[in-house]
Amino acid sequence: MAVETVYPEAGELVCEGPVGCTDEVSNDDFRYLDIGLPPEIARLKAAGHLTEARDACTRLLEAGCERELAACLRAERHRMGRLAEDFCxxxxxxxxxxxxxxxxxxxxxxxxxxxxxxxxxxxxxxxxxxxxxxxxxxxxxxxxVPGLAPEPPLDTATRDRMLASMRAEGAAEREITLRAILEVPAALPCETVRAWLPLPAACALQGDIEILDATPGARIAPATAPARTAFWESDTLRSFTVTYRYRARAPYVDAWAGDVRQTERIGSDPEPTPEDLAEFRPHIAFTPYLRALAASLVEGIDRPLDRARAIYDYVTRHVDYRYQPAYAQLDAIADACAKSRRADCGIFALTFITLCRIAGVPARWESGLYVASDHVGPHDWARFYTPETGWLWADCSFGSSARRAGDEARRRHHFGNLDPWRMVANRAFQAELTPPADGVRWDPYDNQMGEASVDGRGLDACEMRRSIALVEMRAV
The missing domain is CATH 1.10.238 (Recoverin; domain 1)
Structure with missing residues (x-):
């Protein structure tokens, strides 16, 4: 097993220091997007005059401004440079x-x-x-759109049998082996490539984590890292692979029961922290609209579990799934979702988390992969805490799709429960990698498929080849 170094926990970056036009954007700058652009630059961006808007950001940075506005300007200038890649x-x-x-x-x-x-x-x-x-x-x-061919029908029989078995037996467990690959084909021989591939983290859902094989030079982050990775730095390697095995155990609790007893508490997670009830700008923000919405949803409801259920009901019944651009292009994600009622899995999760925190229910981010027998892909969901149950899960994206399919049992399942077809790599939103990225990440908020840089420049998705393959999955 080619594992050489274990990094210590990564610390949080702080936006400090003198401001000037030569400052490159950092991942931490994205925390300041809710500062907002000056009106004249915002109008240029809204009208699609992106070159003029970016030039205006540069001029203001050259003239000097407060560090918070400077961070916002750098992040905005960077994401405007990428906007045409998404909206193409x-x-x-x-x-x-x-x-x-x-x-x-x-x-x-x-x-x-x-x-x-x-x-x-x-x-x-x-x-x-x-x-x-x-x-x-x-x-x-x-x-x-009746004139378009619909999505190919999914074979859901295996999934439905697994969920039914989980509910009947009180849990479901799988041993899963995955292989992740990240390639940087265009890097020149003289350039230094750094690469980060997600790994399973130690958490309530999974354990018995083994690194079976890795490209030589891999440095493995601690199992408790908030965004766990394997990391490489090389002047010669351009392809990086890691194969790992872990055991996922998904317990089941009927979170819709009239009295969820203390004996049904799941997991041994630590108690909530103040951060689990706090804003985390710019996307977990307690805006006036979200405060009013949360108040209306939980009015007259005292028990935390019932409050979380009322929020889950609202989100899964009123928000529809839509593909989204890169999250770096989005503003005030939870607030925008509540107003537009459109989301993908991560936006569902952030909206649920934000509303729960406003309502006094501790909530956290969790993400990684959904690992079905015929498909492996990125996925995000949420956790929430109540005194009756401890930490439970909520997958509002799957709940909404179940509502769309008319499957109320499956919608109810994903309030309180997940399934064993998961790989958890990230346990916080906008967590730093280990070691911290030296260039701005393609996704500054999450890491599900991997990140890379060349000589300190973070790569766009189109500059990387990333894949995840299911090697084996067996019931335990």
Missing amino acids: VPRASAIAQIRREWPDFTEQAFDDLIARGRIDWRYVDGELCVLGNFLDSLRVYPAE
Whole structure:
């Protein structure tokens, strides 16, 4: 097993020091996005005049400004430079793509989808552009686009049997072996590549973690790291692989029972901390709208478990799944979700966490992979704490999809429970890697598929080849 060094816990970065135009953006700068752009720059960005807006950020940084505004300007300048990568399909091209499957589709129908929030868009160089995967997002709700081919039907029988068995037996357990690969094919021979691949973390859901094989030079973060990784630094290697095995055990509790007894407490997690009830800017923010929404949802409800359930009910019944751009492009994620009622898995989780914290229910982030027998992919969910139960789980994304499918039993299952088809790598939102990234990460908030840098420059997704393969999964 090629494991050489174990790093200590990573510390939190602090935005300090003199401000100038030569300062490069850091991952910590994204904490200050809610400072907001000066109005004249915000108007340029909203109109899609991105080059002018970025130049205006640079001029203001050169002139000097307070460190909080400087951090916001650096983060905004950086993400505006990446905006066109996400919103890469102009309006005319988007209509043409739809017409290849749906010849009678009209421009008015496209405008109607935009007006109803069914297609996410931004102005880029003054032109309305949509997400590159906008068609996939539309297919999720075939009734809205009857001329498009719907998503292929999923074979859910194996999953449903597993969930039923978990409920009947009180738990489900799997031993899972995964292989993760990250490649940086365009790095030059003279350049230094740094790479971070996610690893299973020690937590209530999983244990017996083994690193079976790794590219030589791997440095393994502590099992308790908030974003656990294998790390490499090399002037010669351009491909990095790690194979690991762990045991996932998902207990079951009926969180809908009238009296969830103390004897049904799950796990041995530590007690909540003040951070589990606090804001974490810019996305876990207690905005006036979210405060009012939370107050209305839990009015007259005293028991924490019932408060969490009321929030879960609202989120899973009123928010619809939509594909999203890179989270670096999003503002005030929880507040925006509550207003737009659109989300993907991480946005569902952040919205639930924020509303719970406002309502006095401790809540945390958890993320990594969903590991089914026929599919492995990134996924996010939440944890929440009540005195009756200790820490439980809430997967609002799966709950919402169950509601969409008319499966109330599955919707109820994911309040209080997950399943053993998971790999937990991250136990905090916007946690630092180990060692800290030397360039701005493609995703400054989470790490599910891996990050890399070349000579201190963080790489975009298109500059990396990343994959996760299921080697083996067996019931225990």
